[in-house]
Structures are given as structure tokens and as C-alpha cells.
Amino acid sequence: MHVRPLTPDRLVAEVVDAIDDRPRDSGVRVLVDGSPPTRPREWAGALVDPLRTRGRPVVQVSAEDYLRPASLRFERGRDDPDVMYEDWLDTGALVREVFAPLAAGGTGRILPARHDAALDRAYRSEYVAVPPGGVVLVSGSLLLGCGLPADLSVHLALSPSALARSTPEEERWTLPAYARYEVEAEPSRQADVVVLLDNPRHPALVECR
Template sequence: MTMVAVDGVDGAGKTMFADALAARLEAEGQTAVRTGIDGFHNRRAVRYARGKDSPEGFFRDSYDLDALRTALLYPARIGLPFRTAVFDHRTDRAVAVNPLTVPLPAALIFDGLFLHRKELRDEWDLSIFLDVPFEVSYARMAARDRSDPDPMASANRRYLEGQKLYFAECDPKRRADVVIDYADLDNPRIVRG
């Protein structure tokens, strides 16, 4: 299976972009599987072990990357049954998702945060980074989630600073195969790729 990552900050529009990409592939007669990182959160105790306000905890501890690789990425790549989720972060419980088997060739369109971490960067056949300024992404999240639209608000510190750690350590804009300026949802612009 061809593995496609759609990365970007919170509120970048990753899910919308990935959904549209999968729909386009399907319209062209290709098989596309849509899923994302939200089904691979760590337990709440792990996510907040460094403190509920910890940017480092947000960046390093939000997701169970081992489960992502073993339940989804490895088996899907070679055509074996795979699971698109193992955990529900809202209920803080494991989920029983029936394994899927998808005939190859197919594409997995996977969206999420931190997809260019060293543990994941070699998993993708194609990686896309949606480049959106924090001011725009936080305004989008405020419209979606009724959160504070100010990136500098204390409630956003964990997330903003966690993203900055990710940028400093992993440099997703440089590592991505394709970078798209997605500040204007109606007029995306390919910056590189």
C-alpha cells in the first residue's frame, strides 16, 4: 500500500485536505483508505505524565507510535489485515476496531500531527505538509472547537509550544516531499514538490 502522510499544525485543515485527496483518488478509480492519528493516542496518564500544560508532553507523549506502526502501518503496507484505530482519547479506552484487508494497489491517506517525527518519517511514500500560520490555525480551531483564537493565550501554550518543539526538532517543512501554503482554504498554493 502506498503510504501518504498529511501533516500540519492543529487547525491547518489536514482532515479536509486528506478527505479531498482520498475522494479524488477514488474518483479516478483508485482505492484509498482514510484514517488518521487520532485513533492512536496514548492513555491520558501517559499524555499528561509531564503535566497537563507541558508542551514537551504534547509533542512527545500524545501518540502511541508503536501501536500505530504495528496495528496499521506495517501490516497495511504489505497487504495484511490492519486496524485504523486502537484507542479513543475521549473515553480513555482501547477500542476494538475490526481489521481491514484492502487489496493492493491502494493508498493510505493518513492525516495527523507530528508525522515527520524520526520514528515515523521513513514510513511515508509521500509526505505533505500544510503550512498555515498559527494565527490562522488558531482562528480555525476557535471556529471549530470554540477554543481561544489567540495562539498566545495561556490555554494554548501547551499546543503552540509543543508545535514549536516539533518544528525545531523535526523540521517538517524541510522534510516533507510537498509543502502547500494552506492559509487560504480556497486557494492552496504548492510551495514545494
């Protein structure tokens, strides 16, 4: 394994290169996965303009907009890390509304947001057509190993000590979920691109040799 330091701008450029290498005859489904301190949504957002500059239409989707209703998420309490890991994300809806439409023979029409977790009610979102060659960036946490059929996956990794340091006290109950994720899903082995973000100003690509 080799760790190659990069500037944030160079990292974005290399991920954009990897996405743009995908064929343009169908939509490209990209996962940007990482714990909240890695800011996966912001990293996904940094890819949007460079991809559009290359002629790739882009739609961003946040996994937080595909969480189950509060009555289901909190059925066994609000701070159960196992329930968070196993049941918070509505994986079936995310596959049905975002990933499956871009598969071969799919409609090409995706639903960018389904459920507002903060207000605990359904969004009134409209379906969006993704043309061939378009890119859908799905960002969030605990996304690898749950059956999401991505064409390219990026994992934003933190060491356990860095994750613990950067997690606010009121969210530290989530740490066992991420420890379990590392053991069971092995995101750094599953992802196509692994980025070490212990120092977010000095990211590094993890390369297997």
C-alpha cells in the first residue's frame, strides 16, 4: 500500500478524471462515502463544476434525504449505533429512485430527494432526467456494503483516533457504528478510490501496489 499526498485541488482533479473515464453512453452513478467529519457532501459538491466543464451534466443527491421516517429510525431509541448502522438509510428507496433508473434499460429519471429528516416529512421533489453521460453524485455515510450499485465509489477515510477527535461530544454515540462499518463493510477495500483525510488540508490517495 502506498499513500500519495495531494493538494485538495489535485485530488478533485484526479477523481474527476476517474469519473470522466467512464463511458458516455449511459449515466454514471458515483458514491462519495465518509463519516460526517470528512464532509462527503462538500467533497461531492467540489466535483460538480469540473465535471460540467467537461460536458458532464451532474445531479447531486444526499443520502440524508433518503433516511427512513423518524418513527422507524428512533423506534429503539435515538442513540442506538446498531440501529443507525442497519436501519437508518432507506436503501431500497435509494436504489429504486436513484440507482436503478440509470442501469441498462432504466428510465434515466431520478428522484433527488425523498424525505426531509429534519422536518420528518416527504419532499415535494420533481423527478430529474439524467441524459446519457450524466453523473449522479450520491454522498453520505455508511454507504458501502449495503447493495448500492455504483459505477464508481470514493471512500473518505479517517483513522479511528482522527474520527474520535473530530466527532462532537453529542455525536460520540455514533462511533461504534463506524467501528462496525470498518470491520464488516471494509470500505477501504471496497472503494475504487480511497482518500485519507486525517488532515483535510493535506489529503492523500491510498494506492494498493
